[in-house]
Amino acid sequence: MDRLASMRVFVRVVELGSFARAAAALDMSAAVVTRNVADLEAHLGTRLLNRTTRRLSLTETGAQYVERVRHILSDIDDADAIASSSARQPTGNLRIYCQPGFGQAQLAALLPHFAASMPGVVLDVTLSDHDVDLVQEAYDVGIFIDLQKFDSTLIARRLAMSTVVLCASPEYVARHGAPATPLEVAAHPCLNFAYEQLRHHWMVEWEGKQVSVPVHSRMVSNSGVVLRHAALAGMGVMLQTSFSVKDDFDRGRLVRLLPGQRLGQLSVMMVYPSRRLLSAKVRGFVDFMSAQFPHPESDPWLGAGMA
Structure with a gap:
């Protein structure tokens, strides 16, 4: 056998x-x-x-x-790739895990450009916010944000920082007005992520102090896409990452509220197993993503329309 x-x-x-x-x-x-x-x-x-x-x-x-077995076969394929011409000409399946919000808002638009540069690589992309073991589940690379956990023994490279912004549709603001201070947010219906720490209070830096703002949730969801559509329809105000709403700000579909207040920042991290020799396909993807985000300590989505 x-x-x-x-x-x-x-x-x-x-x-x-x-x-x-x-x-x-x-x-x-x-x-x-x-x-x-x-x-x-x-x-x-x-x-x-x-x-x-x-x-x-x-x-x-x-x-x-x-x-x-998946992990063993992946290691063997990577070893073969390094020792053969495929190390110079990337081939094979590239398994990518990505946080859904970043995957839908940013990664989806980047992948066709990466694919065009590496025609021999087949992309296998999973979007999920569940805990994942990259090594155990044989992923080649993962993209996480701060709220997710990943194995600290893996190689982690920051791609960018994403600012947490408060926003609403222009139609909502025209009808209900915009909060002038963090405490006024309590009077507005909120579109809220289904994290326990966000359900009832939002933390805002105001006048040099951290303020806990009580919120009334009009909608709660684990999906940023669902919340974004609700915000676009004028259902209420929403906390969201800058990478998720940049296009909506640029097109005027959403406006930033409380622009002078600090609501937090999240790191966007690219993670890959450290114990494995990087095959050409993984190295190519790592290099490609790093080139897209040359300033990992800054927020590339916080443009003039969001300041």
């Missing part, structure tokens, strides 16, 4: 959820795919997949095994 080949077949079966689909993707017969998985199970002395006539599912052991 070629254990490495069987591992690759097993991972493909899991990803596609079917022996037949894996066989088609790998240009093998279904019988060969089935035999590879069976040989792997026999070698390990345990069942990795539960099989029925209608579906496949991982056993508990299989779920643990597939994550380790």
